Amino acid sequence: METPGPAVQGTQGAAPVWRFLITPRWLGWHVLMVLSVWGMLWLGDWQLHRALSGNGLSWAYTFEWPLFAGFAIVFWAKTIRDEFRIRRTGGAGPESAEAASAAQSLPAGLGTTQVQQPADDADDAELAKYNAYLARLNEEVKGTHGKRYGFR
Amino acid sequence: MHAAVLRYRVMAYITGVVLIVLCFVGIPLQIAGHPAVANDVGVLHGILYIIYLVCAWILSRKLALTNGQTVILLLAGTVPIMTFIVERWATRKFINPALAAAPAAEPVSR
Numbered sequence: 502m503e504t505p506g507p508a509v510q511g512t513q514g515a516a517p518v519w520r521f522l523i524t525p526r527w528l529g530w531h532v533l534m535v536l537s538v539w540g541m542l543w544l545g546d547w548q549l550h551r552a553l554s555g556n557g558l559s560w561a562y563t564f565e566w567p568l569f570a571g572f573a574i575v576f577w578a579k580t581i582r583d584e585f586r587i588r589r590t591g592g593a594g595p596e597s598a599e600a601a602s603a604a605q606s607l608p609a610g611l612g613t614t615q616v617q618q619p620a621d622d623a624d625d626a627e628l629a630k631y632n633a634y635l636a637r638l639n640e641e642v643k644g645t646h647g648k649r650y651g652f653r
Numbered sequence: 654m655h656a657a658v659l660r661y662r663v664m665a666y667i668t669g670v671v672l673i674v675l676c677f678v679g680i681p682l683q684i685a686g687h688p689a690v691a692n693d694v695g696v697l698h699g700i701l702y703i704i705y706l707v708c709a710w711i712l713s714r715k716l717a718l719t720n721g722q723t724v725i726l727l728l729a730g731t732v733p734i735m736t737f738i739v740e741r742w743a744t745r746k747f748i749n750p751a752l753a754a755a756p757a758a759e760p761v762s763r
Contacts, residue, residue, distance in 0.1 A: 530720055561696045568703065576710055576727075580720060642754045 518588050522581070534577050541570040654715055654755065658748055661712040662740060664705040665729070669736030671698045676733045705730040716747045 521527055545566030552559035675698050679691035706727055713723040729739035 558692050558696070561699060565699050565703070569706075572703075572706055572710075576723075579714070580723070583714065638754065642750065 518585060521584065521588060534573060538570045538573050541566045541573065545570070654752065657708070657712045657715050658752070660708040664701070664708045665736045665740045668698065668701045668705040668730045669734070669740075671701055672730070672733050672736070702730045705736075712743075712748075716743075716751050718747065722747075 522531075545563055548559045548562040548566060552563050671694060675691065675694040679694045682688070683691040709726045709730070710723070713726050718726065725739060726743060729735045
């Protein structure tokens with residue numbers, strides 16, 4: 502465990518959020534995306550040459566491949582934007598990042614902030630019961646598909 | 654969430670069926686010298702796959718899938734039979750848990 506000081510400061514005290522973009526895993530994804538976009542544009546260009554040399558069917562693919570390349574770029578940009586949002590709201594540490602990504606999939610009002618301190622209002626029996634219920638739900642979610650958060 | 658799952662499933666099955674027709678009817682006919690089926694179904698699959706991509710992408714965001722899982726979901730529409738396998742995999746591993754974890758967010762319809 503680290504000292505509580507930087508953890509309380511959240512994102513400000515830790516390394517810049519964008520740092521995840523240059524981790525080996527994400528660099529690998531960037532390379533894959535660049536290669537696949539380049540490949541799709543190349544295929545579109547190939548189909549254009551086929552279309553120009555008389556293959557009428559190739560016109561459809563001439564427009565389809567650049568469209569796929571565009572999809573890839575848009576999807577990639579949105580993925581990175583989502584990742585920024587998850588990491589910003591999650592603060593520092595993998596545990597809070599996991600909690601933040603869990604909060605993304607939970608309905609409004611069922612955030613994991615309540616689950617993290619269930620014992621704070623121990624004198625309120627109803628609240629304690631509700632928090633225990635939330636904690637149980639959280640555990641169930643983690644047990645069934647929590648594994649995926651580790652791959653991010 | 655329910656609507657996104659339904660859209661994804663409909664497109665997965667339609668795209669999957671068309672791709673099977675393309676690969677197991679169109680391609681053999683093309684090899685046998687009748688390229689018309691492969692040409693038409695090929696273009697049809699191309700158009701359907703675009704719609705599939707959008708539906709699968711939206712679902713992947715709602716399920717908060719990782720990059721790798723998203724790629725599997727999106728590319729399933731290009732491999733014969735794979736749409737059905739991946740649809741079952743996604744249902745078991747992500748869709749059912751997500752629907753079970755968030756029933757309150759959807760209006761109950763019975």
